[in-house]
Amino acid sequence: MKMRTDHVIPVSKQALDILKQYRAMSDGSDLIVPGDKPGKPISENRMLFLVYRLGVLTKATVHGFRSTFSIISNESEQCS
Secondary structure, eight states: TTTOSOOOOOEEEEEEEEHHHHHHSSSSSSSSOOOSSSBBBOHHHHHHHHHHHHTOOOOHHHHHHHHHHHHHHHHHHOOO
């Protein structure tokens, strides 16, 4: 991360259960969406291709997803 600090996100019990199931099926990586190289996240180009494949390329951007998630995360932090 840019600030070199932990990024803590509140997550529901249901979401944690899904992540635990995913980890049991994956290679044990700490990354939710690992890339092709061990220990590296998925590339921005691959995420852009996924947005294209979802058919939302003209309606959404990778940065838009990040921005939306950031807003939701920051608002939920202020509510707690």
